[in-house]
Amino acid sequence: MVQIAEQTGRVWDEQKQELVERWDCNTGDVCFYSGPAGTGDMCHWSGNDDDWQRGSVTCSWSARTTVKSVKNNGTSTAYNGVRYYDQVGQDRDDSVGCIPRGGRGTLRNERFLKSHKWETGACG
Numbered sequence: 001m002v003q004i005a006e007q008t009g010r011v012w013d014e015q016k017q018e019l020v021e022r023w024d025c026n027t028g029d030v031c032f033y034s035g036p037a038g039t040g041d042m043c044h045w046s047g048n049d050d051d052w053q054r055g056s057v058t059c060s061w062s063a064r065t066t067v068k069s070v071k072n073n074g075t076s077t078a079y080n081g082v083r084y085y086d087q088v089g090q091d092r093d094d095s096v097g098c099i100p101r102g103g104r105g106t107l108r109n110e111r112f113l114k115s116h117k118w119e120t121g122a123c124g
Contacts, residue, residue: 022037022038022039023037023038023071023104024038024042025038025042025044025071025073025104026044026046026073027073027075028046028073028074028075028076029044029045029046029073029074030044030045030070030071030072030073030074030082030099030116030118031043031044031070031071031073032044032059032062032067032069032070032084032113032116033067033068033069033070033071034061034062034065034066034067034068035068035069036068036069036106037069037106038069038071038104039069040065040068041061041065043057043058043059043061043062044057045057045116047118048116048117048118049115049116050088050089050115050117051088051089051114051115052113052114052115052116053114062112062113062114063112065112066110066111066112066113067084067107067110067111067112067113068106068107068110069104069105069106069107070082070084070097070099070104070105070107071099071103071104072099072100072101072102072103072104073102074101074102074118075101076101076118077101078120079101079118079119079120080100080101080119080120080121080122080123081098081099081100081101081103081118081119081123082098082099082116082117082118082119082123083095083097083098083116083117083118083119083123084096084097084098084099084113084115084116085113085114085115085116086111086112086113086114087114087115088114088115089115096109096111096113098119098123099123100123101123
């Protein structure tokens with residue numbers, strides 16, 4: 001499906017099982033993409049997930065493909081951003097990055113991400 005998404009400039013939403021516009025991300029969610037600039041396959045969450053392969057929302061492509069871009073479309077002022085991790089679990093200080101509320105971008109260092117959590121403290 002990635003090939004079709006890349007050819008059309010759209011994104012495959014794994015949860016919805018449909019093509020959506022690039023950088024499309026539900027209000028209140030954090031979205032991770034397999035391609036740069038909000039392209040490729042996408043997985044999204046409205047809450048924390050300490051294991052993208054076994055959690056309540058799964059992201060099957062992230063086991064075999066690196067995450068290349070991320071968008072934080074969160075709206076709650078209780079959270080300053082979303083921390084993401086290359087390990088399962090989220091109760092530690094070793095995140096590989098944090099995307100602030102309202103932020104989006106292509107990651108400089110592609111990683112096989114495995115979990116994330118919404119951050120109430122500093123993000124940056």
